[in-house]
Amino acid sequence: MFDFYQVGELLTPEEQAMQKAARRFLEAECLPYIAAWWENAEFPTHLIRKFGEMGFLGPNIPVEYGGLGASAATYGVVSYELERIDSGLRSFCSVQSSLVMYPIWAYGSEEQKREYLPRLARGELVGCFGLTEADGGSDPDGNMKTRARRDGGDYVLNGSKMWITNGNLAHIALIWAKDEAGVVRGFIVPTDSKGFRAHKIQHKASLRASVTSELVLEEVRVPKTALLPGVEGLKGPLSCLTQARFGIAWGALGALEAVYTEALAFAQSRTTFGAPIARRQLVQEKLVRMAADHTKGLLLAWRLARLKDESRLRPAQVSLAKRDNVRAALNGARAAREILGGSGITLEYHSIRHMLNLETVDTYEGTHDIHTLILGRELTGENALGEGPRPRTVAR
Numbered sequence: 066m067f068d069f070y071q072v073g074e075l076l077t078p079e080e081q082a083m084q085k086a087a088r089r090f091l092e093a094e095c096l097p098y099i100a101a102w103w104e105n106a107e108f109p110t111h112l113i114r115k116f117g118e119m120g121f122l123g124p125n126i127p128v129e130y131g132g133l134g135a136s137a138a139t140y141g142v143v144s145y146e147l148e149r150i151d152s153g154l155r156s157f158c159s160v161q162s163s164l165v166m167y168p169i170w171a172y173g174s175e176e177q178k179r180e181y182l183p184r185l186a187r188g189e190l191v192g193c194f195g196l197t198e199a200d201g202g203s204d205p206d207g208n209m210k211t212r213a214r215r216d217g218g219d220y221v222l223n224g225s226k227m228w229i230t231n232g233n234l235a236h237i238a239l240i241w242a243k244d245e246a247g248v249v250r251g252f253i254v255p256t257d258s259k260g261f262r263a264h265k266i267q268h269k270a271s272l273r274a275s276v277t278s279e280l281v282l283e284e285v286r287v288p289k290t291a292l293l294p295g296v297e298g299l300k301g302p303l304s305c306l307t308q309a310r311f312g313i314a315w316g317a318l319g320a321l322e323a324v325y326t327e328a329l330a331f332a333q334s335r336t337t338f339g340a341p342i343a344r345r346q347l348v349q350e351k352l353v354r355m356a357a358d359h360t361k362g363l364l365l366a367w368r369l370a371r372l373k374d375e376s377r378l379r380p381a382q383v384s385l386a387k388r389d390n391v392r393a394a395l396n397g398a399r400a401a402r403e404i405l406g407g408s409g410i411t412l413e414y415h416s417i418r419h420m421l422n423l424e425t426v427d428t429y430e431g432t433h434d435i436h437t438l439i440l441g442r443e444l445t446g447e448n449a450l451g452e453g454p455r456p457r458t459v460a461r
Contacts (some may be wrong), residue, residue: 066323066324067325067326067356067359068115068202068360068363069356069359069360069459070165070360070363070364072253072360072363072364072367072406075367076142076347076367077136077137077138078207078228078377080135080136080138080139080142081135083120083124083135083139083142083143084142084143084145084146085144085145085321086119087119087142087147087272088146088149090115090119091146091147091149091150091154091195092150092329093114094112095109095151095154096150099151099154099274099415099418100412100413100415100418102273102274103151103153103273103289103412103418104272104273104412104432106273106274107274107276108153108157108234108275108276109154109274110273113188113191114187114188114189115188116157116158116188117186117187117188117189118187118188120133120135120143121143121147121158121162122158122161122162122166122185122186122187122188122392123161123166123167123170123182123185123186124139124140124143124162124224125137125140125162126162126166126167126170126182127170128177128188130178130179130182130183130186130271131182131183131184131185131186131187132166132182132186134437135372136370137311137332137369137370137371137372137373137374137404138367138371138374140162140257140311140312140315140336141311141312141314141315141366141367141370143158143411144158144159144312144313144315144319145315145316145318145319145322146319147316147318147319148315148316148317148318148319149319149320149322149323150319150323151274151422152272152273152275152316152320152419152422152423152425152426153272153273153274153275153422154274155285155312155313155316155319156272156275157230157231157275159309159312159313159316160192160193160194160230160231160309161185161191161192161231161241162308162312162361162452163238163305163308163309163312164192164194164305164306164308164309165185165191165192165194165237165239166181166182166185166186166192167304167305168239168251168293168296168301168302168304169181169182169253169293170182170218170303171184171295171296171304171386172251172293172294172296172301173253173293173294174290174293174294174295175294176290177253177293178212180367181197181237181253181317183231189233190236190237191234191235191236191237191254191297192218192235192236192237192239193229193230193231193232193234193235193237193238193239193278193280193281194212194229194230194238194239194302194305195226195229195238195239195240195241195254196212196226196241196302196306197226197227197228197229198210198211198224198225198226198227198278199225199227203431203432203435205241205299205302205342206249206299209241209242209243209249210224210225211223211224211225211226211240211241211242211243211282212242212243212245213243213244213245213250213252214244214245214354215244216286218288218289219286219288219289220252220286220287220289220291220292221284221285221286222240222242222252222282222284222285222286223256223278223282223283223284223285223286224242225280225281225282226240226279226280226282227279227280228266228277228279228429229263229277229278229279229280230275230276230278231276231278232263232265232276232277232278232279232280232373233263233264233265233278234273234276234278235256236255236256236257237253237254237256237265238253238254238255238256238257238280239251239252239253239254240252240254240280240282240301241301242271242388248297248298249298249299249301249302250292250293250297250301251292251293251296251301251302252287252291252292252293253287253293254282254285254287254291255287258285258286258287259284259285259286260282260283260284260285260286261280261281261282262280262281262283263278263279263280263281263283264278264279264280264281265277265278266278266279269366270421271421271422272422272425303380303452306430306431307378307380307383309367309430310369310383310384310386310387310430310431311373311378311383311386311387313387313390313391313426313430314362314365314366314369314383314386314387314390315366315370315390316426317362317390317391317393317394317423317426318359318363318390318394320394320398320422320423321355321358321359321362321390321393321394321397321398322359322399323415323416323419323427324355324397324400324401324402324415324419324420325352325355325356325359325397325401327401327405327414327415327416328351328352328400328401328404328405328416329343329352330336331404331405331408331414332348332352332404333378335406342404344401348404351400351401351403351404352404354397354400355397355400355401358393358394358396358397359393359397362386362389362390362393362394362459365385365386365389365390366386366390366442369382369383369386378437378450379443381439381440381443383435384431384439384440384443385436385440387432387436388428388429388431388436388437388440391423391426391427391433392427392433394419394423394426394427395420395423395424395427398416398417398419398420398423399420401416401419402416402417402420435450438450
């Protein structure tokens with residue numbers, strides 16, 4: 066691992082061991098094949114159970130529900146190593162862990178936890194998270210059209226969700242819908258339910274080794290036991306996104322390490338005008354910027370993990386890490402592609418694949434601009450998003 070400030074020494078022995086194990090596994094099972102998977106728009110479904118065996122799925126979930134009961138940094142280093150290979154691999158595990166397992170653990174009934182969490186942790190079940198809608202974007206509450214109405218002892222769901230990772234792989238979908246009182250509620254919906262359809266989104270130029278779907282729900286009937294009883298309102302899905310953004314802040318740095326090490330090796334071996342291009346001042350500036358951003362990002366992510374373990378983490382703190390680390394990784398990937406020159410446009414190298422993936426990571430789970438405004442609200446107390454000031458809250 067490239068680690069200019071030896072931030073890895075701040076990790077516990079258990080966290081270090083998990084990172085080493087994840088790197089060995091992913092370099093053997095994924096790195097030789099990822100370019101072909103990406104080019105062919107394939108997700109390696111044969112590895113889902115292995116991800117479970119490795120502890121990649123819900124590592125922070127308590128042991129009694131099938132997780133590892135591990136630290137926040139353990140989840141962080143797993144995200145780092147997954148995204149060092151490809152953002153699509155990290156996205157799969159991020160959705161399973163933070164957007165499906167977390168809300169069931171945090172807000173589900175004991176019966177829901179026992180029924181779903183152990184199988185999700187083993188990779189026997191795959192889940193997806195249905196919040197975003199075609200017209201929703203950064204305003205999921207105001208533009209949410211998916212509805213849930215009571216009908217006797219059941220709920221009936223109607224609506225659609227867009228840009229849903231794992232949608233066509235999922236056995237269950239965590240669907241957020243407004244009830245008849247206009248309150249956002251979460252439902253665990255089996256994807257084989259009558260009226261539920263998933264349409265795979267094709268022709269992507271980013272996250273190609275990841276399944277992205279549109280979900281359509283037409284008179285989908287679920288029992289009232291499908292409702293997550295422990296939360297009402299937008300707090301539910303937003304708290305899940307806080308968990309996922311934490312993992313993204315770590316994962317993006319894995320992609321940044323990958324493009325930095327590739328660009329450095331290329332610059333040292335590529336000779337022009339009688340000298341390696343690593344001797345050129347402009348090339349060195351790009352490499353230094355990547356290394357500096359990676360170093361600062363690691364320190365930020367490590368501190369964020371410790372705050373999370375101490376239950377002192379604020380959503381705005383996660384916004385800062387997601388915003389800055391992802392944009393740093395995206396800029397680093399662009400710079401690496403420049404250093405590689407013509408070679409950088411081929412999948413023989415990894416930089417352009419990471420660059421294209423990171424365009425999506427920079428956009429989803431809060432764009433760079435939206436996180437900027439979240440931070441602006443936190444610092445000034447003034448809400449540029451169009452509402453009155455919101456209280457500062459501690460993320461669970």
